[in-house]
Amino acid sequence: MPARTGRPPKISRADIVSAAHRLIEAEGTESLTMRRLAREVGTTPMALYHHVHDKEELLLLLLDDYAAAMPRPELPDEPGERMAAAAIAMHEALAGVPWIVDVLRADDLLSVNALWYPETIIDAAVRAGLPLERAVAAYRIIWHYTAGEITARAAALRRREEGRPTYRRQVFGALDAEALPRLAEVGGRWEELTARDTYGEGLRALVAGLLINGLATGRSSVKRSGSDDQMD
Amino acid sequence: MPARTGRPPKISRADIVSAAHRLIEAEGTESLTMRRLAREVGTTPMALYHHVHDKEELLLLLLDDYAAAMPRPELPDEPGERMAAAAIAMHEALAGVPWIVDVLRADDLLSVNALWYPETIIDAAVRAGLPLERAVAAYRIIWHYTAGEITARAAALRRREEGRPTYRRQVFGALDAEALPRLAEVGGRWEELTARDTYGEGLRALVAGLLINGLATGRSSVKRSGSDDQMD
DNA sequence: CCAAGTTTTTATACGCGTATAGAAAGTAGC
DNA sequence: GCTACTTTCTATACGCGTATAAAAACTTGG
Numbered sequence: 001m002p003a004r005t006g007r008p009p010k011i012s013r014a015d016i017v018s019a020a021h022r023l024i025e026a027e028g029t030e031s032l033t034m035r036r037l038a039r040e041v042g043t044t045p046m047a048l049y050h051h052v053h054d055k056e057e058l059l060l061l062l063l064d065d066y067a068a069a070m071p072r073p074e075l076p077d078e079p080g081e082r083m084a085a086a087a088i089a090m091h092e093a094l095a096g097v098p099w100i101v102d103v104l105r106a107d108d109l110l111s112v113n114a115l116w117y118p119e120t121i122i123d124a125a126v127r128a129g130l131p132l133e134r135a136v137a138a139y140r141i142i143w144h145y146t147a148g149e150i151t152a153r154a155a156a157l158r159r160r161e162e163g164r165p166t167y168r169r170q171v172f173g174a175l176d177a178e179a180l181p182r183l184a185e186v187g188g189r190w191e192e193l194t195a196r197d198t199y200g201e202g203l204r205a206l207v208a209g210l211l212i213n214g215l216a217t218g219r220s221s222v223k224r225s226g227s228d229d230q231m232d
Numbered sequence: 233m234p235a236r237t238g239r240p241p242k243i244s245r246a247d248i249v250s251a252a253h254r255l256i257e258a259e260g261t262e263s264l265t266m267r268r269l270a271r272e273v274g275t276t277p278m279a280l281y282h283h284v285h286d287k288e289e290l291l292l293l294l295l296d297d298y299a300a301a302m303p304r305p306e307l308p309d310e311p312g313e314r315m316a317a318a319a320i321a322m323h324e325a326l327a328g329v330p331w332i333v334d335v336l337r338a339d340d341l342l343s344v345n346a347l348w349y350p351e352t353i354i355d356a357a358v359r360a361g362l363p364l365e366r367a368v369a370a371y372r373i374i375w376h377y378t379a380g381e382i383t384a385r386a387a388a389l390r391r392r393e394e395g396r397p398t399y400r401r402q403v404f405g406a407l408d409a410e411a412l413p414r415l416a417e418v419g420g421r422w423e424e425l426t427a428r429d430t431y432g433e434g435l436r437a438l439v440a441g442l443l444i445n446g447l448a449t450g451r452s453s454v455k456r457s458g459s460d461d462q463m464d
Numbered sequence: 465c466c467a468a469g470t471t472t473t474t475a476t477a478c479g480c481g482t483a484t485a486g487a488a489a490g491t492a493g494c
Numbered sequence: 495g496c497t498a499c500t501t502t503c504t505a506t507a508c509g510c511g512t513a514t515a516a517a518a519a520c521t522t523g524g
Contacts, residue, residue, distance in 0.1 A: 006521075007472040007520050046473075046513090047473050051472095115403070115415060122414045136426070143384070144383075147380040148379040155337055159339060194339075198372060210434075237491045237492075237500050239489040241503090279502075279503050281482070
């Protein structure tokens with residue numbers, strides 16, 4: 001029965017989401033404002049709010065579409081590597097979305113179509129021998145690390161684009177070498193060192209540690225067996 | 233020479249920062265707006281901007297004061313435990329600051345008075361046998377994990393306070409048990425499991441993994457340090 | 465056909481961070 | 495004392511997300 005009561009809608013959630021995609025595509029992330037979007041859809045700003053709860057929900061819907069379209073990686077059989085592969089795929093998916101930072105302020109993942117990532121990571125952790133509860137904990141720890149890394153990455157990018165006077169250069173210039181010898185030792189190389197991509201390295205360390213911890217005796221499963229040197 | 237040229241200032245950076253502290257203390261984090269703060273200081277909003285670059289810088293100044301006042305923990309001698317102890321102290325310091333989330337959107341730490349944390353962590357990593365470069369990388373990995381965990385924690389708190397209709401309950405209600413068996417298995421316990429504090433657990437795993445990687449089998453992971461061509 | 469009820473859309477308004485322009489209040493050189 | 499110069503502060507304005515209230519456009523029951 002297509003006939004419902006009340007004033008018939010001019011726009012739908014889908015209209016809004018697809019207009020948002022168009023807008024981002026055409027004019028970049030910064031142009032995605034509720035007011036601009038309303039103009040795009042051909043309505044008033046507040047009309048949008050009858051279809052999405054707030055802007056954050058809209059972004060989550062966008063992410064969901066995005067996640068649905070992401071290709072899923074081949075997964076190795078060895079559990080530790082499998083966890084790592086899924087996490088790296090998740091990281092790559094998220095790192096490619098410029099407005100992701102606003103979504104990352106939300107809790108732990110995730111939008112419906114992105115559930116494949118936690119599912120796969122948790123499953124791999126269970127295969128590695130962790131009880132389900134600990135596998136969930138492991139996933140969340142990986143998620144926190146991933147979200148934090150992406151946030152920092154986005155901030156660094158932003159800072160680089162703005163060309164702001166590099167507050168940290170100033171900090172490292174006036175370092176008290178007595179109180180902070182290591183930082184003084186690093187000195188001017190900080191900028192260079194922190195520009196490196198360490199996500200993969202950290203992730204492997206994390207996975208190794210999680211599996212060792214969870215299995216009491218560090219099964220040799222963690223020891224990198226072969227194809228470990230992929231980077232993103 | 234106390235005589236300087238130009239119109240004499242009515243307010244100082246210190247005035248602003250201390251007024252901000254007062255305001256937060258008295259009326260909570262949400263009341264800290266540039267306009268409200270200006271009223272508190274007895275000036276116009278835009279006058280503040282001659283003393284701080286933007287609101288984010290102001291928050292960083294607040295954090296700096298806060299960090300200066302934080303007690304520093306006793307540090308164990310064993311390097312791994314030492315790293316963990318410093319990181320946990322850092323986590324505790326940050327987790328206690330309600331507006332921290334806005335600062336965490338910035339790069340890697342940190343304000344001047346908080347440099348003790350990276351210094352200590354890096355130093356402990358070096359004591360554990362990591363070369364300085366890898367110790368810095370280890371610190372940053374720990375930082376990303378810490379920042380991510382705190383962000384998620386803050387988001388969870390916010391969500392709990394708002395009493396929003398728990399989007400995730402809805403997600404977990406309509407789970408496709410075929411495609412997502414592990415998540416289906418967790419089911420309604422997700423809420424409970426994700427409420428647990430896993431920071432310490434994750435951190436220990438991370439430290440363990442970082443030290444294993446950097447030492448025992450780790451030499452093999454240094455093998456690419458010459459041709460280190462990764463982008464960010 | 466009309467009143468009641470329901471859903472969607474519009475109008476208006478608030479407070480936010482901050483960009484921009486210019487006024488105000490000093491010092492320094494003549 | 496006047497002009498130039500510098501620094502600080504004020505006035506105004508923009509676009510943002512979104513709360514609130516009312517209007518509009520339907521269906522339904524009488």
